[in-house]
Amino acid sequence: MSEEQTDYFDRLVDLDALEAFLADHLGPADDFGVDRHPGGHSNETLFVTWDDKDLVIRRPPPGETADTAHDVIREYTVIDALQDTEVPVPTTVVATEDHDIIGSDFYVMEKLDGIVIREGEPDQIETxxxxxxxxxxxxxxxxxxxxxxxxxxxxxxxxxxxxxxxxxxxxxxxxxxxxxxxxxxxxxxxxxxxxxxxxxxxxxxxxxxxxxxxxxxxxxxxxxxxxxxxxxxxxxxxxxxxxxxxxxxxxxxxxxxxxxxxxxxxxxxxxxxxxxxxxxxxxxxxxxxxxxxxxxxxxxxxxxxxxxxxxxxxxxxxxxxxxxxxxxxxxxxxxxxxxxxxxxxxxxxxxxxxxxxxxxxxxxxxxxxxx
CATH class of the missing domain: 3.90.1200.10 (Aminoglycoside phosphotransferase (APH), C-terminal lobe)
Structure with a gap:
């Protein structure tokens, strides 16, 4: 990462505090890593490795006040409510409003494999x-x-x-x-x-x-x-x-x-x-x-x-x-x-x-x- 990218990443996450938070909820991990997804929308998306678990964190951009467009706790609430319905959603893990961890509200969910269609027809569509x-x-x-x-x-x-x-x-x-x-x-x-x-x-x-x-x-x-x-x-x-x-x-x-x-x-x-x-x-x-x-x-x-x-x-x-x-x-x-x-x-x-x-x-x- 460039120096500018590193500075921005440091504003998104305190690695030590996040590791301690996840250990409290998931147990300790020998393999821990965090990467920023560069194609995020109004909220920031972080990919987390926690031993054999692949997780996703959603948080507002740094410096933003949580309003309708950035309210990740609201997003977590609806995804969590839909877990046992016919609507396909990621599996939720935990959410917190404690800003002492990474500086904002955030939530954690399990990562899914798949494709998101953004520009043009993907190779998966064949016929x-x-x-x-x-x-x-x-x-x-x-x-x-x-x-x-x-x-x-x-x-x-x-x-x-x-x-x-x-x-x-x-x-x-x-x-x-x-x-x-x-x-x-x-x-x-x-x-x-x-x-x-x-x-x-x-x-x-x-x-x-x-x-x-x-x-x-x-x-x-x-x-x-x-x-x-x-x-x-x-x-x-x-x-x-x-x-x-x-x-x-x-x-x-x-x-x-x-x-x-x-x-x-x-x-x-x-x-x-x-x-x-x-x-x-x-x-x-x-x-x-x-x-x-x-x-x-x-x-x-x-x-x-x-x-x-x-x-x-x-x-x-x-x-x-x-x-x-x-x-x-x-x-x-x-x-x-x-x-x-x-x-x-x-x-x-x-x-x-x-x-x-x-x-x-x-x-x-x-x-x-x-x-």
Whole structure:
């Protein structure tokens, strides 16, 4: 590691204090090591070797106050509650709010083997049947999340489902307003104001109350390696090969709550292009053209499968899909403000000058029934 990387790592973990903490909970270990996962999201991820155990630690970035985006104890609470449900999650070990150990709240879980799909189709996806299975796994797992009896697993106080969807629109309108304080000097986006007015006028008043993941998409789930969930080998057509796509864990639960499940479905669909889309770009950057290959579900097929899995009817699809693009645009506009203020060093951020208006136009096409 460079000197800068070493300094940052030292801010993330006190090795002696962590070793003593783990020894108290797991017994002593002769082999102990910690590595930082460089591709973390809003929270930091550390890989820990503890003799023959491979563990993962999740903690907030150093210096951050634990808010909704960094609340790892909240994330631990929901993963721990889901241990004996149909939702695949890592096995939890322990959590603590004692900042004397590594300087923040953190939790420990067992490490899983598998792949996370971030850019393009992985080698594990070999056939149209594999692609169909991937989509089925995504929808069925989302259905499993929304089918959880959240009161039975102890999450009855985990959120405020009444008014949830209205608060989503209000929150993201406020995020745009904050970003526009700076970004309107570079360019204005009248489409966002039109979109805001439509969303505010069309918030659904009724929806199911379920557990909501908050950021459910391909790169927040892990697909299993050759052995699948139970570790058993797989053979097809007489030849040993990798297991067909199977989700072994849903990751990154820090935005989870009790709320409107259709916000999750709309978010997933915003990352899933169709042939007749004006663009195959998804999220705040990147292209998902590979999802148009033979075998992948169309969005309507994903919705149909979701409705079968949950018994819910996705009646306000234009609202929820437009809301997803509105949220994506809000994220991008905040990125753009940070770029303009010199508070970011990320090649994606300046791209938001054009990308956010594009996202708003996509949302307006959805509202008009053109996409």
């Amino acid at each position: 149209p049947a594999d692609r169909t299975q991937l989509g089925a796994e995504m929808v069925d797992t989302l259905g499993a999340i929304h089918n959880v009896d959240y009161e039975a697993v102890g999450l009855e106080e985990f959120g405020r489902p009444d008014g949830f969807t209205q608060r989503q629109v209000d929150r993201w309108e406020q995020q745009y307003e904050w970003a526009f304080e700076v970004t309107t000097d570079a360019r204005e986006i009248p489409e966002v104001h039109e979109l805001t007015e439509w969303l505010q006028a069309n918030v659904p008043e009724e929806y199911p109350h379920t557990l909501v993941h908050g950021d459910y998409k391909l790169d927040n789930v892990m697909f299993g390696p050759a052995g699948g969930r139970d570790g058993s080998p797989n053979e097809r057509a007489g030849d040993a090969r990798e297991q067909p796509p199977e989700i072994v864990a849903v990751l990154d639960w820090e935005m989870s709550t009790i709320g409107d499940p259709f916000t999750d479905l709309g978010w997933l669909l915003s990352y899933w292009p169709d042939e007749d889309d004006a663009t195959t770009k998804v999220g705040t950057a990147g292209d998902a053209e590979y999802l148009l290959q033979d075998g992948y579900h169309t969005r309507s097929e994903l919705v149909e499968r979701y409705e079968d899995a949950t018994g819910y009817t996705f009646a306000n699809d234009r609202f929820y899909r437009a809301l997803a693009y509105y949220k994506l645009g809000g994220i991008g506009e905040m990125f753009f403000r940070r770029h303009l203020e010199g508070n970011a060093d990320d090649d994606r951020y300046p791209l938001m000058e054009e990308r956010v208006p594009e996202l708003a136009r996509q949302a307006l096409r959805i509202i008009a029934g053109e996409d």
